[in-house]
C-alpha cells in the first residue's frame with residue numbers, strides 16, 4: 508500500500524489540512540519543505556546497485572505510517588459521502604488498508620458503491636467480501652450478525668501456521684512469551700462469549716503445546732495479564748512519575764540477565780536482541796558478505812580487465828572507498844589502482860569488481876597470500892602495470908615461487924638449479940625497474 512501513496516498529492520493534502528486548522532503560514536511552509544525533502548529522497552540498494560523510488564512512500568520508513576494515513580483519511584471522507592448518498596444510516600470503519608461497511612439496506616447497493624469508490628483514485632482500489640451466512644471476517648475477527656447484537660470470534664486466516672519461537676530455542680524469555688502475551692491479551696480484550704473464550708483458550712494452549720510450552724506456563728501468563736488489566740487504571744498514574752530509559756543488549760543467557768539486573772538499579776531497562784535473525788540467515792549475498800571481510804583481494808579494471816591485487820586489515824568495502832577517494836581527489840600516490848585509471852583514462856571500477864581472494868587476518872600469512880596472487884596474475888600478464896607491490900624480488904616467498912616455477916616439469920625452457928647459498932635476486936625483473944618499484948611501493952604503503 509505504501510508504494511501506492513502519491514507523494515506530491517499527499518503533501519498538498521497535508522498542507523490544506525494545516526491551513527484549515529489556522530496554522531501559521533511560515534510553519535506550514537517549513538513542514539511542506541521538510542516533507543518534500545524527506546519523501547523525495549527514496550533510495551534503496553539491490554544487488555549492490557543504488558535505485559531511486561520515483562513515487563510512493565518507502566516501505567518500513569517511520570514516516571510512512573502517518574503520511575499514508577493523511578492520504579487515506581482524505582479518501583475516507585470521499586467514501587463516507589458516497590455511502591451516505593446510498594444509505595444515510597450506514598457505518599464505515601477502516602484500519603490501515605482494511606475497511607468495514609455496515610448498511611441497513613442489506614448491502615443492496617454495494618456494487619454501485621464499489622464502482623464509485625474505485626473511481627476516487629487510480630492508486631487505491633478496493634475489493635469486496637460480502638457477509639456470508641451472517642458472518643464476515645474483519646482484521647483478526649469474525650463478526651457474526653446476530654439479533655439483538657453482533658457476536659465475535661477470533662478469526663485465523665487459513666494460512667496461519669501457529670508456529671511461535673520454540674520453547675527450547677536460545678532466545679530471551681520475553682521474546683518467546685511475546686506471541687502468547689498477544690494471543691492472551693486479545694482473548695481477554697475482545698468481547699467473546701464464555702463459550703468462545705474457552706474455545707480460544709484451548710486453541711492457545713494447543714499452539715503452546717505444539718511449540719514445547721507447558722500449559723501451566725501459559726496459565727500463569729494469563730493470570731499475570733488479568734492482574735495487569737484490572738490494576739491498570741490505578742497504577743498507571745503513579746508509575747508515570749519515574750522516567751524509564753531503555754537500552755539494547757544482545758541476548759547471551761544468564762550473563763545478560765545479571766547485567767539487566769545491574770542496569771535496572773539505575774532505572775535503565777534492557778531490551779534484548781538476538782543475532783540469529785531471519786535476516787541474517789536469509790541474506791547471504793556473497794558480495795556484500797565478502798565486502799565485510801578483510802584479507803587479500805583483487806579489483807578488476809572494467810576497461811582492460813587487468814587486476815590490482817592488494818591486502819587489507821580493514822573491511823574490503825572500506826579499502827575500496829580509500830581507493831575511490833584517491834581516484835576522486837586525486838591523490839594517486841595513495842592508490843596504484845587510481846593511478847591506473849587516471850593515467851590510462853580507464854573507468855574506475857565499481858565495488859562489484861572487487862572480490863575477496865582469501866579471508867585472512869595475520870600479517871605474514873597475508874603477505875604470502877598476496878604474493879601468491881600477484882605472482883599468479885603477473886605470470887599470466889593479468890596485472891595492471893601500476894601494481895607496484897612487485898617487491899617480490901626481496902621477498903622469500905616470491906623467490907621460492909619463482910624457483911618452483913622454473914623447475915616445474917611443465918616449463919622446462921629454463922631450468923635454474925641454485926646451489927645452497929645462492930641468492931636469486933633478479934630472476935624475472937630487470938634491474939632498471941628495481942629502484943622504481945621499491946620507491947613506489949614505499950609510496951603506496953597502506954595506511
Ligand SMILES: [Zn+2]
Pocket residue numbers: 808809810811812813847851853891
Ligand atoms: Zn585498465
